[in-house]
């Protein structure tokens with residue numbers, strides 16, 4: 001028996017990186033997958049085909065998670081196509097790194113909207129079908145940076161810390177309806193987001209991790225499978241660090 005057999009999952013930002021890894025792991029475990037992307041049309045089409053090869057239903061939607069109305073329309077479209085939503089993974093996120101001295105208002109706002117407001121937008125719409133069926137699992141992608149801070153990432157760290165407060169509040173609000181809400185805080189996961197970093201910085205980070213390697217999208221996806229599945233049915237309001245011991 002697969003861990004997510006027959007469940008319907010909506011994953012934001014799955015055309016690349018961690019979101020893509022989660023979509024593939026979920027499909028392997030029998031979930032039907034609705035996923036979003038913003039600009040990577042070809043990658044999204046390729047992913048749709050890869051997911052369907054697992055014998056599940058999969059569909060990609062071009063939708064900006066930072067846009068409230070678009071998120072409402074997205075959730076309505078997913079419900080029309082799939083019937084309901086059992087699992088929501090709020091994964092879409094961006095970085096616009098800069099020291100505070102040089103950070104523009106635009107860099108602050110873009111990160112807040114894509115990383116934090118997006119989670120409000122999509123969760124608010126998804127709670128309706130979850131309340132109706134009296135079950136659901138919401139997984140929000142935070143970061144170890146949201147727990148410990150990082151110089152040059154005050155906008156990103158603030159958005160990721162905000163996600164943790166939101167996660168715990170929603171767990172308290174919706175627990176009585178059997179809707180769980182947890183966060184994952186990845187450490188240094190090697191994706192396109194981190195490929196933009198200086199090679200020396202990356203090597204330094206790898207050496208600083210107790211497990212002596214960067215994480216993979218699959219490492220994060222495995223934690224997401226656990227939180228999406230009934231294996232974690234008594235776990236809500238928690239943050240799981242997937243960081244190779246970085247935050248220890």
Ligand code: NAP
Nearest residue numbers: 013015016017018038039040064065092093143189191193
């Ligand atoms: P990534 O490789 O840059 O991929 C980001 C994904 O999000 C892409 O699919 C992108 O779509 C999508 N996206 C961006 N803005 C969006 C929006 N407004 N609406 C809908 N989709 C949007 O990033 P990643 O490294 O996989 O990171 C995924 C999540 O994990 C993020 O929330 C990130 O903050 C978090 N995280 C990552 C690390 C790490 O080390 N990589 C560590 C901690 C936390 P397009 O392809 O169409 O642009």
